[in-house]
Amino acid sequence: KYIIMDEGWANSTTDPYTPNPKVDVHELIRYGKEKNVGVVLWLTWLTVNNHMELFKTFKDWGVKGVKIDFMDRSDQWMVNYYEKVAKEAAKNELFVDFHGAFKPAGLEYKYPNVISYEGVRGMEQMGGTQPKNSLFLPFMRNAVGPMDFTPGAMISMQPESYSAERPNAGSIGTRAYQMALFVVFESGIQMLADNPTLYYRNLDCTEFMTSVPTTWDETQALVAKVGEIAVVAKRKEKKWFIGGITNGAEKVRNLQVSLDFLEKGKNYTMTYFEDGINAGRQAMDYRKKIVQVKSGDKIDIKMVRNGGYAAVITPN
Numbered sequence: 001k002y003i004i005m006d007e008g009w010a011n012s013t014t015d016p017y018t019p020n021p022k023v024d025v026h027e028l029i030r031y032g033k034e035k036n037v038g039v040v041l042w043l044t045w046l047t048v049n050n051h052m053e054l055f056k057t058f059k060d061w062g063v064k065g066v067k068i069d070f071m072d073r074s075d076q077w078m079v080n081y082y083e084k085v086a087k088e089a090a091k092n093e094l095f096v097d098f099h100g101a102f103k104p105a106g107l108e109y110k111y112p113n114v115i116s117y118e119g120v121r122g123m124e125q126m127g128g129t130q131p132k133n134s135l136f137l138p139f140m141r142n143a144v145g146p147m148d149f150t151p152g153a154m155i156s157m158q159p160e161s162y163s164a165e166r167p168n169a170g171s172i173g174t175r176a177y178q179m180a181l182f183v184v185f186e187s188g189i190q191m192l193a194d195n196p197t198l199y200y201r202n203l204d205c206t207e208f209m210t211s212v213p214t215t216w217d218e219t220q221a222l223v224a225k226v227g228e229i230a231v232v233a234k235r236k237e238k239k240w241f242i243g244g245i246t247n248g249a250e251k252v253r254n255l256q257v258s259l260d261f262l263e264k265g266k267n268y269t270m271t272y273f274e275d276g277i278n279a280g281r282q283a284m285d286y287r288k289k290i291v292q293v294k295s296g297d298k299i300d301i302k303m304v305r306n307g308g309y310a311a312v313i314t315p316n
Helices: 025-034 045-050 054-061 076-091 123-128 175-184 196-201 203-211
Strands: 002-005 010-012 015-019 038-044 065-069 095-098 114-117 218-225 229-236 239-246 252-258 267-275 286-294 298-304 308-315
Touching (some): 015 054, 025 054, 175 203, 175 239, 203 308, 218 239, 229 252
Parallel strands (some): 002 038, 095 114
Antiparallel strands (some): 229 239, 267 286
């Protein structure tokens, strides 16, 4: 587990060595070690380029990774810069999350410490990020590499009623849709991008989202239509997760999928979150249910417009 210290942790964005006197970074790193939470520091690309020795300093501080931002270009010089950063970070056992980045092109295979890239119109754009666009991402953007979409918005709305401003950031799509993004979208590091207060108030949702792995042993596509619907099942060791998302083209989508990917002869407990009866209007409406399932069972999945479905299946 990690916490990202965004802009403001340093006294200046151009000086990566002097923490903000109002933010005791060294104490946070120390306390994080006690709780098994690593600290990740945000930086502008130019500051990193001007201080490439900072990776050694951050390792000495106990920092676990860096989130580097605002590259916003993909000329050859910048492509070379990505590799230079990945190499220096690897030398000092730090991982890298490239924000403000172009889409992946395979660098993470040479340097596995590069765990994600933005390169996507993600939840940071709030109302500018809609399911009608995001339903293309599993088929296109995520197909070429990890994607730092920063899901997990807890204030959910349908597009015709959307109105939100920070610090009360909001999203378009249902609560179940937001939860399903953690399963459908792949990234080496996933964010809980909203206000901690909201996560404490919605513990059942929070516990599910934080339980979703970031690496997988097996993936199966259950239902797929580019730009319209995506339902996947993913396995980590003996647990399976199901995530489903859809756009707003239909008022309700009713699907039936088989659980034939489960191991035969075993019984499982499935905990799932689905769109509530009013989610087509009040997008935060959801239902949590627990059922017993086995291989070969068929389950019904109902998703309202801009809706979703999220489940975890655990062997008994």
